[in-house]
Amino acid sequence: MGALTSGLALLASPSVIGLMFLGALLGAFVGLIPGLGGAVLLTLLLPFLFHLPVAEGVALIVSAHAGIYFSGSATAILINSPGAPECAATTLDGYPMSQKNRAAEALGISAMATALGGVCGVFGLIAFVPAMGAIITVLKPASFMLLAAFAIILIGKLQSASVTKGILSGLWGMMISFVGYDPSTGLQRFGYGQLSLYNGVNIVAVALGLFAFGRMFYLYGTNRAIAEVGPTAMGERIGGQVFHGVAEVLRRPVQVLRASIVGFIAGLIPGVGGVAANFVSYAQARATSKRRNEFGTGVPEGVIAPEASNLAKEAASYVPLIALGIPGTVGSAVILSAFTILGLAPGPSMVTQHEPVIYLVAAVLLLTGFLASGLGLSVARHLALITTVRGALMAPFVIVLGIVGTWAATTNFIQLDVLIGIGVVGLAMLRLGYSLPAAIIGFLLGSVFEHNLTLTEQVSGWSFLKQPLPDFLLLLVVLSIFSTPLFRAVKRRFSKARNTDLGEAGSVNVGAPVESRLSPVGGEVKFFRRPGSYFEVTVDAVWVIGSAVYWVTAIGYPTVSRTVPILVSSAAFLLGIVQLCSNFVVSLQRFTYGLRKNEGGHTAGRVVVANVVVGSRAEYRREFRIILWTIAMLVGIWLIGLLIAIPLGILVYFFVLDRGSWRRAVISGVLMYLIIYIVFVRLLATQLPHGIL
Numbered sequence: 001m002g003a004l005t006s007g008l009a010l011l012a013s014p015s016v017i018g019l020m021f022l023g024a025l026l027g028a029f030v031g032l033i034p035g036l037g038g039a040v041l042l043t044l045l046l047p048f049l050f051h052l053p054v055a056e057g058v059a060l061i062v063s064a065h066a067g068i069y070f071s072g073s074a075t076a077i078l079i080n081s082p083g084a085p086e087c088a089a090t091t092l093d094g095y096p097m098s099q100k101n102r103a104a105e106a107l108g109i110s111a112m113a114t115a116l117g118g119v120c121g122v123f124g125l126i127a128f129v130p131a132m133g134a135i136i137t138v139l140k141p142a143s144f145m146l147l148a149a150f151a152i153i154l155i156g157k158l159q160s161a162s163v164t165k166g167i168l169s170g171l172w173g174m175m176i177s178f179v180g181y182d183p184s185t186g187l188q189r190f191g192y193g194q195l196s197l198y199n200g201v202n203i204v205a206v207a208l209g210l211f212a213f214g215r216m217f218y219l220y221g222t223n224r225a226i227a228e229v230g231p232t233a234m235g236e237r238i239g240g241q242v243f244h245g246v247a248e249v250l251r252r253p254v255q256v257l258r259a260s261i262v263g264f265i266a267g268l269i270p271g272v273g274g275v276a277a278n279f280v281s282y283a284q285a286r287a288t289s290k291r292r293n294e295f296g297t298g299v300p301e302g303v304i305a306p307e308a309s310n311l312a313k314e315a316a317s318y319v320p321l322i323a324l325g326i327p328g329t330v331g332s333a334v335i336l337s338a339f340t341i342l343g344l345a346p347g348p349s350m351v352t353q354h355e356p357v358i359y360l361v362a363a364v365l366l367l368t369g370f371l372a373s374g375l376g377l378s379v380a381r382h383l384a385l386i387t388t389v390r391g392a393l394m395a396p397f398v399i400v401l402g403i404v405g406t407w408a409a410t411t412n413f414i415q416l417d418v419l420i421g422i423g424v425v426g427l428a429m430l431r432l433g434y435s436l437p438a439a440i441i442g443f444l445l446g447s448v449f450e451h452n453l454t455l456t457e458q459v460s461g462w463s464f465l466k467q468p469l470p471d472f473l474l475l476l477v478v479l480s481i482f483s484t485p486l487f488r489a490v491k492r493r494f495s496k497a498r499n500t501d502l503g504e505a506g507s508v509n510v511g512a513p514v515e516s517r518l519s520p521v522g523g524e525v526k527f528f529r530r531p532g533s534y535f536e537v538t539v540d541a542v543w544v545i546g547s548a549v550y551w552v553t554a555i556g557y558p559t560v561s562r563t564v565p566i567l568v569s570s571a572a573f574l575l576g577i578v579q580l581c582s583n584f585v586v587s588l589q590r591f592t593y594g595l596r597k598n599e600g601g602h603t604a605g606r607v608v609v610a611n612v613v614v615g616s617r618a619e620y621r622r623e624f625r626i627i628l629w630t631i632a633m634l635v636g637i638w639l640i641g642l643l644i645a646i647p648l649g650i651l652v653y654f655f656v657l658d659r660g661s662w663r664r665a666v667i668s669g670v671l672m673y674l675i676i677y678i679v680f681v682r683l684l685a686t687q688l689p690h691g692i693l
Helices: 002-011 014-031 037-049 054-079 085-099 103-136 141-159 163-177 203-222 231-250 253-267 275-288 300-324 330-341 348-353 355-388 391-410 413-432 436-459 461-466 468-502 514-518 534-554 559-581 586-592 617-640 642-657 662-683
Strands: 606-608 612-614
Touching (some): 002 014, 002 355, 037 054, 037 330, 054 103, 054 300, 054 355, 085 103, 103 300, 103 355, 141 436, 141 468, 163 436, 163 586, 203 436, 231 300, 253 300, 391 662, 413 534, 461 468, 617 642
Antiparallel strands (some): 606 612
16 A cells, blocks of 8 residues: 555656656657557657656656557548557447548547546556466466467458458468568578568558558549548537447446456467457457447447557556566567666566556556547547548548658668558458458567467477367367358258248348359359459469468578478468469358458448459559559659658649649648658657658
8 A cells, every 4th residue: 555655646746747748648649640659659758768757757658658549549440540550450440430420439439448448457457466477477388379370360350251361361461570580590581682671571561551551542542531421511410429439438338348358368468469459359349249240340349349458458568567577569668668767677676666656657557548538539529520531632641641650660661662562462452351450460470479389399399288278279279260161051051950940941041151142043053153353363373372482482491490481371372272263163162252241331332242342443543543653652752852752742643643723732742741841850850761862
């Protein structure tokens, strides 16, 4: 009780409160800039900590860390571009809510769920610190490895109706994660001579490429707004929608508590928490909901779950950080450096010698959650109007901010190339019904899987199967892979039995396998068929060829460095063969296509099996044009520098691609120049590229 009182006494200082407010404001501001991310802000704040006392420094760095999550979720809801990678799960139902003219309601849900989740997380932090040392030692490398595999496979099946496409998405993310140096040997892998890739592909480039660039290319192609409604009509009811979202959260205390607990537990596991915690919370909400088939189309439960886990999992990440000195997320890794600068030594000594500081951390997390959410609610009605903007008007600004944000995070031209390349991949995955969440989770957990598999081989080998916890996790992995075909087989058998009993053998079964839906009415199911999309055949062929090339490259590395990449690329190759053959063999389509399912509430184009969104030739031509414009922007930055190329690129965009007025083009170019100069050059002291000319 004495330590708790001392910790709260530290918070009573006006300087501590002032710096907590400043940190929350900085976090909220940075969260609105896609790609910049909380880790960049925390890194920029580190030099200031040398001149601050312990309490003030802790208040500043912890509040900045917590303040980013609501505003990061706001961009995820409004433009499908998470302000921080941890907010990516919110796009699954938050963005479809925006498309249904419910953006303000989604923002209200996000704000309240984040604040309440922070309360649960803070109580968990206080309760778990004394016992964390004993708990964390129970998890061995084999358990970490299987947990990572389970998370990748489970999340791969959330959005994609196709088993193979969901798992292939996760495998692709894992293969990207192996680019760069191998921690075991220091050998650079899959860099093909590019020293700039020695540290691997940056998470900012992957998250923005998949979620922001791919969606912006798509929105420009369809040439429509996120929400098909006029600003006047939206403005009439937007205030009420915000508070309707708050009330929606308050009506579901059990779901908030459950998501917070799941997020907290996932956040306790170093390396597996972070982004994975939000997706795991989303998965449990979907699995326990009576509306599970509506998830991904814009249901409030799909926003409550990841948002309630946001601050809960961040609070959990402080447990291994404080008790063992082990950071569980990227942000907590920077905070570990901050604690060191402030003279705190995370580990058992911090628990015994600086216990009041732990309660200060908990109090700052709690207050910042409500402060940032309150700020967000006050501007939610204005932020929601973004969804009425036509996609073609929004795309250049999001793309430019993504490019600048990625540069600020990496200062590496190769990462900008990767950003655009992954954006193109994200567009193809969006069109063909692959799982974007599985791809980013595979990327984040690929290194966790490899590291722990290597440790398992070195320490215990196959004897880990004699332990109950790894056996249970292995069973979950196997069931997660085969659950969909098994469920369909059982459902089909019971449906046939029921129809026979009722004398309705000829009735239409809603849960029928996909081949019956693809066959002509009244006709028999054929074994072979002509491919429905040659674009999909091409992409499937690229999967097979790319996996084979990856395998051939991996085989040339030493044994320790090649084992996991070979396993992953072999699995991708085999699944790619199945996916490719399913374009011609009807019987394979129950695994590769799945059942018909609407894609996030879209009305443009037509939606066919496995969320494949088919567009017109005009849409494809527009997508090709904006991709060329983005590449031209990158070439311009390389030649004449970012501060010159960006305004010129904006002028070209509005004159040529959007065919707008000269006034709009000039105002947009000047506005973007001022934003980049004031925010990145003056405030954040970012060294922008000047070009080679």
